[in-house]
Amino acid sequence: MDLNIRGKVAVVTASSRGLGKATAEALAAEGVNLAICSRDEAAINRTAGAIKEKYQVEVLAEVCDVKDRSGIENFKDKVIRHFSTCHILFANAGGPAPGKVEQFSEEDFREALDLNLFSAINLVTAFLPFMKQQKWGRILASTSISVKQPIPTLALSNVSRAGVVAFIKSLSREIASLNVTANTLAPGFIMTERVENLLENQAENQGITYDEALANIIDTIPAKRIAAPEDFGALCAFLASEWASYITGETILIDGGMYRGLM
Ligand SMILES: NC(=O)c1ccc[n+]([C@@H]2O[C@H](COP(=O)([O-])OP(=O)(O)OC[C@H]3O[C@@H](n4cnc5c(N)ncnc54)[C@H](OP(=O)(O)O)[C@@H]3O)[C@@H](O)[C@H]2O)c1
Numbered sequence: 527m528d529l530n531i532r533g534k535v536a537v538v539t540a541s542s543r544g545l546g547k548a549t550a551e552a553l554a555a556e557g558v559n560l561a562i563c564s565r566d567e568a569a570i571n572r573t574a575g576a577i578k579e580k581y582q583v584e585v586l587a588e589v590c591d592v593k594d595r596s597g598i599e600n601f602k603d604k605v606i607r608h609f610s611t612c613h614i615l616f617a618n619a620g621g622p623a624p625g626k627v628e629q630f631s632e633e634d635f636r637e638a639l640d641l642n643l644f645s646a647i648n649l650v651t652a653f654l655p656f657m658k659q660q661k662w663g664r665i666l667a668s669t670s671i672s673v674k675q676p677i678p679t680l681a682l683s684n685v686s687r688a689g690v691v692a693f694i695k696s697l698s699r700e701i702a703s704l705n706v707t708a709n710t711l712a713p714g715f716i717m718t719e720r721v722e723n724l725l726e727n728q729a730e731n732q733g734i735t736y737d738e739a740l741a742n743i744i745d746t747i748p749a750k751r752i753a754a755p756e757d758f759g760a761l762c763a764f765l766a767s768e769w770a771s772y773i774t775g776e777t778i779l780i781d782g783g784m785y786r787g788l789m
Pocket of ligand 1: 565569570590593641669
């Protein structure tokens with residue numbers, strides 16, 4: 527199926543690897559030009575080079591820490607100077623450190639909010655005006671299955687992501703009539719460096735091997751596997767497509783059936 531977004535411009539943040547990179551690749555495969563960023567210059571340039579070579583699209587790669595509002599402003603200026611507009615935004619960031627509620631200070635919670643909530647707010651603030659003006663836009667924000675079912679060992683993530691859902695849901699109603707959709711993605715377990723690190727952490731805390739920690743997680747997933755980043759990228763590309771124009775204000779799980787609730 528042609529997703530009908532060839533030639534559009536997508537901003538995909540935190541995209542040198544993992545879910546951001548997979549989303550950038552899935553969009554590039556549809557002929558979408560990209561502005562990508564992460565904190566490590568060599569890593570983001572490597573990713574940009576690989577995508578350009580494979581998909582023959584334009585890729586602007588910048589260093590940007592999405593925790594930093596002025597960094598986002600600076601990134602936006604470069605994107606607009608280069609592409610003049612933005613049609614698709616995937617507001618993505620790294621994940622906060624694992625741990626339980628009582629392990630963390632107020633400062634830790636504030637940092638997690640900067641990383642996962644305020645980055646999304648600041649990215650939307652930067653790029654939404656262009657979508658409104660052209661009456662076409664797709665906003666996607668990364669969260670986690672934890673917005674439906676908090677994960678006991680990820681207190682910072684549980685707290686910081688709930689606000690993203692409230693932000694995107696509130697926003698979606700304000701902009702729907704302008705043909706701009708806004709949705710949140712809620713992945714369960716998708717095999718990236720982040721998940722590898724979390725498994726290493728669980729193995730260490732529980733005195734088990736990495737493979738045992740992996741088997742324990744897979745046991746909780748009805749699909750009996752951890753997804754590949756490409757599974758996530760394909761979902762994002764569809765939600766960014768012309769065909770997803772009537773899907774907005776949703777939190778979409780991609781979890782192999784792991785969430786146990788009804789709604
Ligand atoms: N994978 C999963 O199963 C899963 C499940 C639920 C939620 N999530 C969440 O989804 C998001 C992406 O996860 P992932 O698995 O792709 O993580 P990952 O494999 O650790 O990749 C993180 C990416 O974000 C970049 N990054 C980290 N902090 C950044 C910052 N402050 N500013 C800009 N870029 C930053 C990293 O590059 P640099 O190091 O170069 O900055 C890297 O490209 C995270 O918030 C994660 O917690 C993932």
